[in-house]
Amino acid sequence: MADQPVLWLPRKVSAATVARARQSYDVILNEADDVSSAEKIIEMSRQADAMMPCHSEIFSADVAAQLDPRLKILANHSVGVDHCDLAAIKAKGITVTNTPDVLSDATAEIAMLLMLGAARRAVEGDRIVRSGGWTVWSPSFMVGKQVSGARVGIVGMGRVGQAFAKKARGFDMEIHYYNRSRLPEAEEHEAIYHNTLESLLPQADFLSLHCPATPETRNLLNDDTLALLPKGTVVVNTARGALINEASLMKALNSGQVMAAGLDCFQVEPGGNPAFSGHDNIFMLPHIGSATTRTRDAMGFRALDNLDAFFAGRTPKDLL
CATH class of the missing domain: 3.40.50.720 (NAD(P)-binding Rossmann-like Domain)
Structure with a gap:
C-alpha cells in the first residue's frame, strides 16, 4: 500500500x-x-x-x-x-x-558450549578422530579441565550474564561476578559480587565475558589483567571481540597462563584472527551466539x- x-x-x-x-x-x-x-x-x-x-x-x-x-x-x-x-x-x-x-538464553547456550569445549579439548579431540589419528589410549590421553564445581567469573551480569549464571549453576559452579552495580540479593542466587575487575579475576578458574563494548571496556583483557587470572584459566567471550586484546590473549595461551579460550567474537569480523587457527586450545565459532x-x-x-x-x-x- x-x-x-x-x-x-x-x-x-x-x-x-x-x-x-x-x-x-x-x-x-x-x-x-x-x-x-x-x-x-x-x-x-x-x-x-x-x-x-x-x-x-x-x-x-x-x-x-x-x-x-x-x-x-x-x-x-x-x-x-x-x-x-x-x-x-x-x-x-x-x-x-x-x-x-x-537472545539471552541462546547466547548463554553458546557460552556454555565454548566453555565446555575449550576446557575438555574439543577441537583437538575432534581433529584426532577425524584425521584417523586416534590410535592409542591411556589415562594421560586428552586430559582436560573439569567444569563441574569450579569457580566461574562473569564480567557483566545483565540479561545474558544472568542466563549464563543460571546454566552454570546446573554444573554446581561457584559463581563470582563483576558488574557496574550489584544485583539485588534476590537476583544474585548466592553469586559473589566483586566491585572491581581486579578483585574478580584471581577467583576465576573460568572467565566468561558478557559486557558491552564501550570505550571503558575495550581491551578489557590485556597483558595486565590476564596476568591476574589463576594459571590455567579458560577464557570465554560471547559478547564483543573488542573486549580482548588478541595479541595479549595469544601470549597468555602460549605461556600457559590461559589454558584455553572459547571465542564467538573477534576484533575483525567476519574473518576472525588467522593467528588463532593453528591453536587447538582455541575453540572458535563465527559469532553465532543468537543463531537459533x-x-x-x-x-x-x-x-x-x-x-x-x-x-x-x-x-x-x-x-x-
Whole structure:
C-alpha cells in the first residue's frame, strides 16, 4: 500500500520476520545479503522511513551526518549497538531501538558450549578422530579441565550474564561476578559480587565475558589483567571481540597462563584472527551466539514491535 512506511532490511532476516513486516510496511530487501557500505546506507536513507540494521551496518558519526531526513528510526536487529554512534544519530532526530531479552538464553547456550569445549579439548579431540589419528589410549590421553564445581567469573551480569549464571549453576559452579552495580540479593542466587575487575579475576578458574563494548571496556583483557587470572584459566567471550586484546590473549595461551579460550567474537569480523587457527586450545565459532530459529524470529519480531509502536505514535519499548 502506498501509505505504508518504507522499511529497508539490509540483511537476510528470518522468513517469519519478512512475512510479518510485509503486513505493515513496504519492504525493501537486500537480496544479495551482503554488507552495505556507508554509501549504500546513506543512499537507502533517501528511500526508506525505517531500517532494521544488524551489527554489520556501521552508523559512524560521518554516516549519521549524511543520513536523509526521511529516515526516522533504526530498529536494530541486535542487542549491542556499538556499530552505532548513538549521539550522532540522535542528533539527527532519528530514533534508535534494540532487541534485548529475546537472545539471552541462546547466547548463554553458546557460552556454555565454548566453555565446555575449550576446557575438555574439543577441537583437538575432534581433529584426532577425524584425521584417523586416534590410535592409542591411556589415562594421560586428552586430559582436560573439569567444569563441574569450579569457580566461574562473569564480567557483566545483565540479561545474558544472568542466563549464563543460571546454566552454570546446573554444573554446581561457584559463581563470582563483576558488574557496574550489584544485583539485588534476590537476583544474585548466592553469586559473589566483586566491585572491581581486579578483585574478580584471581577467583576465576573460568572467565566468561558478557559486557558491552564501550570505550571503558575495550581491551578489557590485556597483558595486565590476564596476568591476574589463576594459571590455567579458560577464557570465554560471547559478547564483543573488542573486549580482548588478541595479541595479549595469544601470549597468555602460549605461556600457559590461559589454558584455553572459547571465542564467538573477534576484533575483525567476519574473518576472525588467522593467528588463532593453528591453536587447538582455541575453540572458535563465527559469532553465532543468537543463531537459533526461535531466537532469530524473536529478534525480528521485537524489532518490528518497536517499529509498530513508533509509527503508531507510541514510545518503543526498547528505546535507547
